[in-house]
Amino acid sequence: MRLLDVALFASGSLRGSPTRTLLMMLAMSIGVAAVVVLTALGEGARRYVVDQFSSLGTNLVILLPGRTETAGITPGMLIGQVPREISLDDAEAILRSRAVKRIAPLTIGSATLSRDALNREVVVLGSTSDLLEVRHMSMGIGKFLPAGDIHESASVCVLGNMIKRELFGNEQAIGAWVRLGDRRFRVIGVLASQGESMGMRTDELVIVPVASAHQLFNTSGVFRVLIEANSRDVIEQARHEAEEIMFQRHNGEKDVTVITQDAVLATFDRILTALTMAVGGIAAISLAVAGVLIMNVMLIAVAQRVKEIGLLKALGAPGKQIRALFFAEAALLSAIGSAAGLVLGYTGSTIIGQIYPALPVSPPWWAVLAACATALGTGVLFSVWPARRAARLDPVTALARS
Amino acid sequence: MIQLENVSRSFTVGDQQVAALRGIDLSIVAGDYVSIMGPSGSGKSTLLNLIGLLDRPSSGTYKLDGGNVTALDDVQQARVRSEKIGFVFQSFHLVPRLTAAMNIELPLILAGIPPAERKTRVAKLLENYGLADRADHRPDQLSGGQRQRVAIARATSMHPAVLLADEPTGNLDQTTGKEVMNLLEQLVKQRVALILVTHDPVLGGRAQRQIHMVDGQIISETGQSGRAMPAETERRAESGLR
Numbered sequence: 023m024r025l026l027d028v029a030l031f032a033s034g035s036l037r038g039s040p041t042r043t044l045l046m047m048l049a050m051s052i053g054v055a056a057v058v059v060l061t062a063l064g065e066g067a068r069r070y071v072v073d074q075f076s077s078l079g080t081n082l083v084i085l086l087p088g089r090t091e092t093a094g095i096t097p098g099m100l101i102g103q104v105p106r107e108i109s110l111d112d113a114e115a116i117l118r119s120r121a122v123k124r125i126a127p128l129t130i131g132s133a134t135l136s137r138d139a140l141n142r143e144v145v146v147l148g149s150t151s152d153l154l155e156v157r158h159m160s161m162g163i164g165k166f167l168p169a170g171d172i173h174e175s176a177s178v179c180v181l182g183n184m185i186k187r188e189l190f191g192n193e194q195a196i197g198a199w200v201r202l203g204d205r206r207f208r209v210i211g212v213l214a215s216q217g218e219s220m221g222m223r224t225d226e227l228v229i230v231p232v233a234s235a236h237q238l239f240n241t242s243g244v245f246r247v248l249i250e251a252n253s254r255d256v257i258e259q260a261r262h263e264a265e266e267i268m269f270q271r272h273n274g275e276k277d278v279t280v281i282t283q284d285a286v287l288a289t290f291d292r293i294l295t296a297l298t299m300a301v302g303g304i305a306a307i308s309l310a311v312a313g314v315l316i317m318n319v320m321l322i323a324v325a326q327r328v329k330e331i332g333l334l335k336a337l338g339a340p341g342k343q344i345r346a347l348f349f350a351e352a353a354l355l356s357a358i359g360s361a362a363g364l365v366l367g368y369t370g371s372t373i374i375g376q377i378y379p380a381l382p383v384s385p386p387w388w389a390v391l392a393a394c395a396t397a398l399g400t401g402v403l404f405s406v407w408p409a410r411r412a413a414r415l416d417p418v419t420a421l422a423r424s
Numbered sequence: 425m426i427q428l429e430n431v432s433r434s435f436t437v438g439d440q441q442v443a444a445l446r447g448i449d450l451s452i453v454a455g456d457y458v459s460i461m462g463p464s465g466s467g468k469s470t471l472l473n474l475i476g477l478l479d480r481p482s483s484g485t486y487k488l489d490g491g492n493v494t495a496l497d498d499v500q501q502a503r504v505r506s507e508k509i510g511f512v513f514q515s516f517h518l519v520p521r522l523t524a525a526m527n528i529e530l531p532l533i534l535a536g537i538p539p540a541e542r543k544t545r546v547a548k549l550l551e552n553y554g555l556a557d558r559a560d561h562r563p564d565q566l567s568g569g570q571r572q573r574v575a576i577a578r579a580t581s582m583h584p585a586v587l588l589a590d591e592p593t594g595n596l597d598q599t600t601g602k603e604v605m606n607l608l609e610q611l612v613k614q615r616v617a618l619i620l621v622t623h624d625p626v627l628g629g630r631a632q633r634q635i636h637m638v639d640g641q642i643i644s645e646t647g648q649s650g651r652a653m654p655a656e657t658e659r660r661a662e663s664g665l666r
Contacts, residue, residue: 023533023535023536031533038521329517332517333517333519334530334534335502336476336478336517337530337531337534337578338506338507338531338534338582339502340499340501340502340503343534418478421478
């Protein structure tokens with residue numbers, strides 16, 4: 023029997039009982055669609071987190087005051103002891119490490135920004151010229167903070183995109199003076215619109231030289247030092263040397279915490295991948311259930327078509343051919359079912375993507391492949407028994423059945 | 425062509441052995457027209473199934489065209505059935521979801537014959553059996569006589585050497601029954617061996633060789649093998665065909 027004829031015959035018998043066929047396909051396609059949509063969600067969450075982290079910068083090592091594993095409460099804080107702060111000189115000293123490419127100290131505070139009668143509360147970020155590179159920011163117009171002495175408190179500022187629009191509208195902002203707290207600053211640049219990254223909206227920031235920020239907020243310590251390592255390979259070395267330099271500068275006290283973005287990222291990546299797989303696996307169970315359904319219905323089909331099977335045998339079909347026909351039926355069902363499931367799943371994830379645009383929802387290729395393979399596999403696997411039963415039917419009794 | 429030597433077939437019912445056939449010796453040559461008659465339970469259908477390779481004898485040998493076919497495996501036996509044996513059943517056994525043309529085509533599909541050749545063969549068979557205008561009808565849209573004609577066309581589509589008919593007129597009225605018999609008898613003239621199982625003595629009487637079975641044994645045999653059809657039968661056969 024020719025392969026095409028096997029397929030045609032199988033599709034003919036599927037069309038012979040449309041309700042049964044449709045229901046089985048529905049079960050199959052729901053299973054496949056569930057795997058596709060759920061893994062798409064999991065993968066979307068993973069990519070969202072990874073994107074957020076990499077928008078922070080690449081090869082990043084972060085230095086923060088206080089001895090903590092993550093930012094939290096230290097025992098010292100409970101008894102009113104504040105960890106020793108990181109000074110600008112400390113930050114500059116880290117550049118001595120050969121593994122470090124550049125650093126950007128960060129000081130954060132909030133102040134009232136005003137221009138003429140307009141004013142609003144803004145988050146002020148004190149940093150240096152290297153922040154632009156370290157944090158992967160991009161300029162809209164004008165210049166970023168000037169390079170030079172870290173201690174120089176120039177009265178210049180860079181506005182976030184939204185701040186500029188609120189204060190200046192369509193007017194020229196470069197060169198204009200604004201008031202930040204009790205100091206006047208000249209606007210030298212406007213950031214390009216970038217949206218949110220790690221909970222900080224760069225569009226609503228005002229960036230000033232770190233020394234100016236210290237004067238503004240009357241502090242001398244920095245909030246974080248962002249350290250960019252020379253390459254991915256030396257991230258660990260940069261981390262270690264930064265720790266070492268701080269250890270020496272703080273009189274042999276380990277009172278800073280150095281975290282690498284990579285480690286955090288890898289952890290999130292692992293957790294979310296595992297989550298995606300778990301969710302996909304749960305969805306795959308529904309495929310197995312669909313497989314059992316296929317077996318059940320196939321058994322009914324064999325019982326219903328006993329006479330036909332007997333006839334095929336009488337007409338010269340050996341047992342293995344009968345088996346092939348039932349296999350083909352199951353395979354066709356699963357194939358069409360999974361194709362429908364893919365359409366359904368992709369439509370579903372597109373709709374979710376429309377509803378939550380921030381989430382990059384798209385099913386990972388391995389999940390799509392696994393879903394289809396599981397669908398086909400269970401379809402064929404669960405038809406082994408019914409097909410064997412059909413192949414082994416005794417033609418005499420099969421034909422005698424009324 | 426067909427040679428049965430001391431063939432027996434017994435079934436196990438509960439813990440008892442029931443003999444359906446005991447020591448059957450039979451030989452049939454091409455162009456033979458044989459009727460097997462006997463009361464129900466006499467083993468005539470079992471004999472037919474054995475000859476059709478749907479069943480295997482418990483003992484004895486069955487030679488078809490000189491080869492011992494009882495020793496063949498499932499695949500080889502299926503091939504012999506496909507190439508040499510045609511079946512006509514009392515209840516037609518047409519596949520309900522397939523059209524008349526597709527039912528006739530079925531043995532050709534199973535044998536793996538290329539589609540182009542299948543098409544011409546089926547068209548010719550439809551023509552021969554007066555079914556050309558019924559080609560795209562499904563069995564439930566056909567009359568009993570038409571259904572049996574489709575079944576006969578299907579049985580002959582692979583040009584079998586032996587045609588096995590089990591009560592082929594059992595579900596038909598007298599007139600259509602005669603028509604169907606004429607069609608079958610026409611095949612005998614083309615050197616096909618026709619073996620007809622029936623409990624109807626009138627129908628069985630039309631064959632040149634008549635075998636009577638009781639209790640799994642052949643009790644009497646009349647007529648001769650290889651003889652030409654009686655003039656009366658021949659005349660009727662011809663007038664019955666269109």
